[in-house]
Amino acid sequence: MKESAMIGDLIYELVQIPGPTGHESRVANRLKELLEEHVDEIRIDKMGNLIARKKGTEGKHSLAVVAHLDQVTMAVLKVDEFVWFDKLGWIDFRTLPGIPVLILGEERDVPGVVCSTSAHFEAGSDKPLWIDVGERQKYVSPGDPIVFATPPQWLDDKKTLLASPSIDDRAGCSVLVELARRLPEKPRHDVYFIGTVQEEIGGYGMRHVLRKLQPDWVIATDTGFAEDAVPDAKKAFPLREGLGVIRLSFTQPGGGVLYPATVNFASPRLQKLLGDAAKRLGIPFGVFTATNSSCVFFLLSHIISSQAARRRRPPRPPTSTIRTHRPRYTAHVPASRPGLAD
Numbered sequence: 140m141k142e143s144a145m146i147g148d149l150i151y152e153l154v155q156i157p158g159p160t161g162h163e164s165r166v167a168n169r170l171k172e173l174l175e176e177h178v179d180e181i182r183i184d185k186m187g188n189l190i191a192r193k194k195g196t197e198g199k200h201s202l203a204v205v206a207h208l209d210q211v212t213m214a215v216l217k218v219d220e221f222v223w224f225d226k227l228g229w230i231d232f233r234t235l236p237g238i239p240v241l242i243l244g245e246e247r248d249v250p251g252v253v254c255s256t257s258a259h260f261e262a263g264s265d266k267p268l269w270i271d272v273g274e275r276q277k278y279v280s281p282g283d284p285i286v287f288a289t290p291p292q293w294l295d296d297k298k299t300l301l302a303s304p305s306i307d308d309r310a311g312c313s314v315l316v317e318l319a320r321r322l323p324e325k326p327r328h329d330v331y332f333i334g335t336v337q338e339e340i341g342g343y344g345m346r347h348v349l350r351k352l353q354p355d356w357v358i359a360t361d362t363g364f365a366e367d368a369v370p371d372a373k374k375a376f377p378l379r380e381g382l383g384v385i386r387l388s389f390t391q392p393g394g395g396v397l398y399p400a401t402v403n404f405a406s407p408r409l410q411k412l413l414g415d416a417a418k419r420l421g422i423p424f425g426v427f428t429a430t431n432s433s434c435v436f437f438l439l440s441h442i443i444s445s446q447a448a449r450r451r452r453p454p455r456p457p458t459s460t461i462r463t464h465r466p467r468y469t470a471h472v473p474a475s476r477p478g479l480a481d
């Protein structure tokens with residue numbers, strides 16, 4: 140099988156596993172099965188993070204490659220004849236009406252559909268939204284997580300362009316598996332493959348794991364907005380495919396004080412290594428500025444070769460798209476904790 144087909148099939152499989160923030164175990168377990176044969180140690184910690192290690196011959200240093208297991212999530216607020224809900228993380232409510240969802244109830248998963256008042260009765264974009272679960276209300280409780288249940292779709296006959304709500308960050312999870320599979324039998328230094336929980340609400344899993352492991356280098360792999368994904372290209376990265384490093388542009392939260400500061404947390408050394416490698420292999424490479432990232436506070440992450448959507452297709456949930464035909468170009472981004480990597 141061609142390697143591009145393999146990573147395409149892998150992403151296709153992983154995007155279908157529900158992994159709402161705080162309930163990532165199904166994704167972690169599947170990833171554990173996929174990584175097991177390629178690493179020396181693997182475990183899931185008490186918080187739910189998946190931590191795999193391939194031992195190096197020298198073992199003096201360590202590199203952690205990280206992807207997050209969770210996806211943007213909503214949560215049940217109240218249940219009566221219908222299910223009333225709110226969002227966690229970056230979701231635009233305007234994209235939701237008509238979307239199929241899955242509620243992860245304690246006893247069973249419950250499918251539903253997001254409803255809004257028909258335009259026959261009420262116009263406007265601020266209409267209330269609720270979820271219709273038919274007669275299965277008894278399986279749903281306040282606090283239950285909700286994920287989008289839109290099935291993945293190939294948008295071309297060659298199966299290179301995939302659309303799904305959870306490409307962020309199952310694309311990164313696929314990179315972990317692919318990288319573990321391709322690494323030499325014995326790398327020089329230890330390599331960790333880490334799937335983290337609770338990224339979408341602030342990168343909590345990542346913070347916890349990295350404080351514990353104290354790796355020398357970190358590469359976070361995630362998705363970003365490609366230039367052809369967003370009508371306003373200035374807000375996107377001038378990259379359709381390839382390898383990118385993100386610099387972050389901050390604003391001070393709360394207090395109203397705004398300091399737009401662009402900070403490059405990425406290790407200059409690691410960034411140069413990646414840039415040189417990209418050049419050698421003829422891979423497009425860029426360093427970009429983004430306005431935020433859920434991991435920012437601590438580490439950073441992001442970008443890449445997710446090539447997304449056509450103009451009318453929203454790049455954020457409920458659906459984004461990714462090119463899978465050149466797997467070596469997928470989603471790598473260097474990041475490091477300031478002070479450690481250089």
Ligand SMILES: [Zn+2]
Nearest residue numbers: 307308361362
């Ligand atoms: Zn992400």
